[in-house]
Amino acid sequence: MSADRRPGRDRAPQGRSDRNRGKPQNTAKFRQKEVDPARVAARDVLRAVRERDAYANLVLPKMLRERGITGRDAAFATELAYGASRAQGLLDAVISSAAGRPVPEIDGTLLDVLRLGTYQLLRTRVSPHAAVSTSVDLVRAENGMGPAGFVNAVLRKVSQKTEEMWVDELAPSPAEDLVGYLAFQYAHPRWIAEVFRDALGGSAGQLQALLAADDERPPVHLVARPGMMTAEELALTSGGEVGRFSPYCVYLAGGDPSDVDAIREGYAGVQDEGSQLIARAVTVADVGEDSGRWLDMCAGPGGKAALIGSLADIDGAHLDAIEVSEHRAELIRKAVRDLPVTIHVADARSSGLAPGFDRILLDAPCSGLGSLRRRPESRWRRSPRDVDELVVLQKELLSEALRLVKPGGVVVYSTCSPHPAETTAVVADVLAEVEGARQLDARPLVTVGELEGELLGDGPHVQLWPHIHGTDAMFLAALTRD
Template sequence: MNQPTDQREHTPIDPARVAAVDVLAAVRERDAYANLVLPKMLRDRKITGRDAALATELTYGTSRAVGMLDVIIAEVAKRPVTDIDGAVLDVLRLGTYQLLRTRIGAHAAVSTSVDLVRSRSGHGPVGFANAVLRKISQRDEDLWVQSLAPSITDDLIGHLAFQYAHPRWIAEVFNEALGGSAGALQAALAADDERPLTHLVARPGMITAEELALITGGEVGRYSPYCVYLDGGDPGDLEPIREGLAGVQDEGSQLVARTLAQAPLEGPDTGRWLDLCAGPGGKAALLGALAEIEGARVDAVEKAPHRAELISKSTRDLPVDVHVADGRDTGLDPGFDRVLVDAPCTGLGALRRRPEARWRRNPEDVAELVVLQHQLLSSAIELLRPGGVVVYSTCSPHPEETAGVVDRIVAELPVTALDTRALVPAGIEGLGSGPYVQLWPHLHGTDAMFFAALRKN
């Protein structure tokens, strides 16, 4: 009489869903980063092809939507998600995402989720999980949004934040940065809620973007002369990546490094370039390749030893010297021609690439970061020679982290703001009112990078 139960207990669960729920558990239990855990897990478990693509979609999609999923789960379960066992909650989130945001059939989404609960938590919570998911499956995403989101007429920002799975405070920040345009806010949140293309960077002097696109099957980027767009796959499997001819880097970040290398100086470029916050090394590697062409040399500063090691690996065979030091007190001699301050920030501009980050950051994080950003930019200007240029960048559109920091520095120190818009490739529209540059996913397909070029008087 027990045979059907035994057979069900041993029903194999597909490796894509197992990997996805394992990553979700790692994110929940130890604050892991999904975009770091998943690729290694796929390689270790030899999950490839369609299974790898499904695992990626389920992991990142669920991580991005957690806030909205939790509200729906709590509504149906009639209890806060904090009262649900963590292992069961991971599966409920995964199942709810499949039901509302994929084309996976309701029966498959529910049955595989029930099997996952049984395999992880035993028979006890199976009935609960089955009931919750079946009730969720009775409505599509639009109906759940209509039911649970704030009223679109009374609270447009709150409604859009729920609809596109963002904390309200982040939607408010975007709304301020976009000038209060409801249409722009909706477009920005929607773009932030989609799976981004992978951006590759061709190392100048080693390989061209055209050659890289031909080898990888990608498409040459729109703005950066080094960029290639790649839709899917593990970049680590690509030969140009393994050989150090190319790397993975958002096109916006490439434009930041290019701007520093091409900004006009007063007086000759003596070849002393500095990356003051260089870890984990993406911009340092691009600057190193550009410096080699120009006969310059880059000092790369990083406070954390393990991140400094990553810089050393990514800049091998390039004219880059890595220093383990605090960017506020480097011990380096002043006189640099070009300095990059890619400052630590909230990362609100890269939420689509760091899917769980939107649920980890808090508004209170901003004030402490702004103090650090001001200190780092001040240090950079002290190290800069008169006539030299510093580029300040953040992967955030938060006004306090961007124009707020730069405007204060311009008022306090002997620097002049250059029109940074004139330093990016021609044809890029929607850069903002200037003199700084603000990129956006919905306008440019990049992370929401901010950067400003300042020349020391």
């Protein structure tokens, strides 16, 4: 990626002066001044991910606020933390080769810094000298001279080759194993690349485009709450651009979304455009006479419930929202305040709610393979076993949704995953088991803005893609029963 390297800075460590050079570094206070706060924050995020299975996108914003890191420093810390998390598999292969030992044999505190340094060397415009020296400073400040020397030697060896050269040396041969080569090049586990290939119908060109899009930091999508403000108003006040597809979407050019006044005041939120389209789809489906009973079966953390609730408020309808986790139910309460939404803390498979809903959204728990770019470390945590366990739950939930919907009503089944086992296979299996159930053409439910025709495929379901639509890889199917 050297031809289009990610932004960075030729930053030397802060707090040095000529009079301090050559003096022993005896105190922790002095050593702390030697390191760059942005890089320290990025390192601490990687440590939290490694040690506590934390989520980078949850840990970093809080850390930046607590430490008063803003502006370019915050952007730099974000790029390092998310980028190194996303590219971990590729980085680890390079580190292992340069160190001459398997990554599991490297001390974790050193590995975090090696990942940051290697990421800077291969995927940013930070100068090699700055990338190496600041990494050494991070280790020396905490671990001493010996470990710092090890990190220095490994990173200097990494710096001798570009990313393309390392890929050519370490990846499988593209002539013999194209999927393996692309998976390595774009930092994905091989099994996920195979899933994407199958979902894309075996097209190598489409697979490469998808993996490349998935390997980039995603844009921030905002949602204007209907009845509170329009997308045009949100774009004007946030400095963003009105979205291509969802009538409520705004693309935020940069900056922290929490700085947008409309978000702080509850008139807007952060939500991928694909998720907006799915929430809207359940509200525009033809259900005959609509009694105003709507249901969101797996509503946490509340983004789709807030959008559906806003539209229910306009239409005079009421939304029931089910969430099994009390913590996530509390997030829904905050998202839907002052909207006609009733929250039920229950298992959606046995909620106790009476059948007869006009519209049901089942945004089912899934592997999340369609939103890997927004959860940078998640691709390295998933395994095929996760999918096997989820498919059983998805089928049970969809069967219950068809029991709860009124005859002629609509169930919108969605996943943030393109995995055929979680999408088309789940729908096919449930249709075969539930008497009177049938699938509808979902494409008219998302034909809005520029999203129409060939962009929606052959149907009857809809599969969105990062490399085609600029959204997460959301799946949508519409079902009804007689």
